[in-house]
Amino acid sequence: MTERLEADAAGIAQAAAVLRKGGLVAFPTETVYGLGALATDDAAIARLFAAKGRPAHNPLILHVARPALAHEFAAFDARAERLAAAFWPGPLTLVLPLRREAGIAHAATAGLDTVAVRVPRHPTAVELLEAVGGPVAAPSANRSGRVSPTTAAHVLADVDGRIDLVLDAGPVEVGIESTVLDLSRVDARILRPGSITRAAIEAIIGPLDAGETAADEPLRSPGLLARHYAPKTPLRLDAVSVAEDEALLAFGPRPLEGAGWTLNLSPTGDLEEAARNLYAMLRELDAVGARRIAVMRLPEGGLGEALGDRLRRAATA
Ligand code: TXA
Ligand code: MG
Numbered sequence: 001m002t003e004r005l006e007a008d009a010a011g012i013a014q015a016a017a018v019l020r021k022g023g024l025v026a027f028p029t030e031t032v033y034g035l036g037a038l039a040t041d042d043a044a045i046a047r048l049f050a051a052k053g054r055p056a057h058n059p060l061i062l063h064v065a066r067p068a069l070a071h072e073f074a075a076f077d078a079r080a081e082r083l084a085a086a087f088w089p090g091p092l093t094l095v096l097p098l099r100r101e102a103g104i105a106h107a108a109t110a111g112l113d114t115v116a117v118r119v120p121r122h123p124t125a126v127e128l129l130e131a132v133g134g135p136v137a138a139p140s141a142n143r144s145g146r147v148s149p150t151t152a153a154h155v156l157a158d159v160d161g162r163i164d165l166v167l168d169a170g171p172v173e174v175g176i177e178s179t180v181l182d183l184s185r186v187d188a189r190i191l192r193p194g195s196i197t198r199a200a201i202e203a204i205i206g207p208l209d210a211g212e213t214a215a216d217e218p219l220r221s222p223g224l225l226a227r228h229y230a231p232k233t234p235l236r237l238d239a240v241s242v243a244e245d246e247a248l249l250a251f252g253p254r255p256l257e258g259a260g261w262t263l264n265l266s267p268t269g270d271l272e273e274a275a276r277n278l279y280a281m282l283r284e285l286d287a288v289g290a291r292r293i294a295v296m297r298l299p300e301g302g303l304g305e306a307l308g309d310r311l312r313r314a315a316t317a
Pocket of ligand 1: 032033060061091109112141176191
C-alpha cells in the first residue's frame with residue numbers, strides 16, 4: 001500500500017531516497033500535488049505512466065530545485081531567461097528545446113524534441129528536489145483525465161496502492177495547475193492558462209500569439225485533450241437558475257437558490273480563493289449523487305481565463 005508521511009525533514013529524506021531508487025512519490029507543489037519519478041530513469045517513468053493510466057503520447061513536466069539545473073536539459077533563449085528570472089520559483093512551466101545529451105528518459109518527453117520544465121516554490125517540493133539532485137518528472141497526482149489533487153487525501157483517493165508514498169503538507173496554495181507556455185517556436189504561446197496570467201507574461205516578453213489554447217492543436221500540446229479535469233457527474237456551465245436534483249457550484253455573494261446541494265467557490269468573489277477551492281469542491285459535489293453540477297458564471301479576465309479553461313474541459317462530455 002501507499003505510505004503517507006508528514007512533509008518534515010525525515011519524510012522528505014525518505015521520499016528523496018525512494019525517488020533516487022526509481023520509486024513513485026506524490027508531493028505538494030504550490031499548484032497541485034504532483035506524482036514524481038526520476039526523469040532520467042526509464043523504468044521509473046514507465047511505472048509513472050502506468051500508475052496514472054496516462055497515454056504514452058502525453059509528455060511530463062520536469063521539476064528542478066533551481067533554474068541552473070534546468071539548463072542542463074533545456075535550451076533557454078533570451079525570452080526564457082527573462083521569464084525564469086521573473087517567475088521562478090513559481091507556477092510557470094516553459095516548453096523549450098530538449099538537450100538530448102542530458103539523458104532524460106525518452107518516454108518522459110513522449111519522444112518530442114521539446115521539454116517542459118518548471119521550478120516550483122512550495123518549500124516541500126524545493127527541499128525534495130534539492131535532496132534528489134536530478135530532474136523529477138511530475139504530472140498531477142491523479143488518474144489520467146480526473147480532477148487534480150489539492151490535498152494528500154485526494155492523491156490517495158485516486159492512486160492509493162499504485163505509488164510508493166505521498167508527502168502530506170496539507171492543502172496547496174494556488175489550487176490549479178501551472179501556466180504552460182510554449183517557447184519552442186518563434187511565436188510564444190500559452191498551451192494551458194494558469195495563475196501566471198497572459199498579461200503578466202506579456203509584461204515581460206511582449207505580445208503572445210493570440211491563438212486559442214491548444215485543445216484545437218493536438219500536435220503542439222499532446223496532453224491538452226478537450227475533456228480533462230473531469231468529475232463523473234456532468235457539468236452545466238453559466239447557470240442562471242438551478243434545479244433541486246442539481247448540485248450548485250456558486251461564485252460570489254448571491255448564490256442561486258433551489259439547488260439540492262451548494263458549495264461557494266468564493267462568497268466574496270475572489271478568483272484566487274475560487275482557484276484554491278475549485279478541485280476540492282468539484283470532488284465534493286461529485287460525491288453527493290446529484291444529476292448534474294450547475295456552475296455559476298465566473299469573471300473572465302486574469303485568473304478567470306484559467307478557471308474558465310478548467311471548467312470548460314471538465315464540462316466536455
Ligand atoms: O502545476 C503543474 O504544472 C503540476 C504540478 C505537479 O507541477 N503538473 C501538471 O502536470 O499539471 P500534468 O502532466 O498534469 O500536465 C502537464 C501538461 C500536459 O498538458 C502536457 O501535455 C504538457 O504539460 N506538456 C508537457 N510537456 C510538453 C511538451 N514538450 N510540449 C507541449 N506540452 C507539454
Ligand atoms: Mg494533470
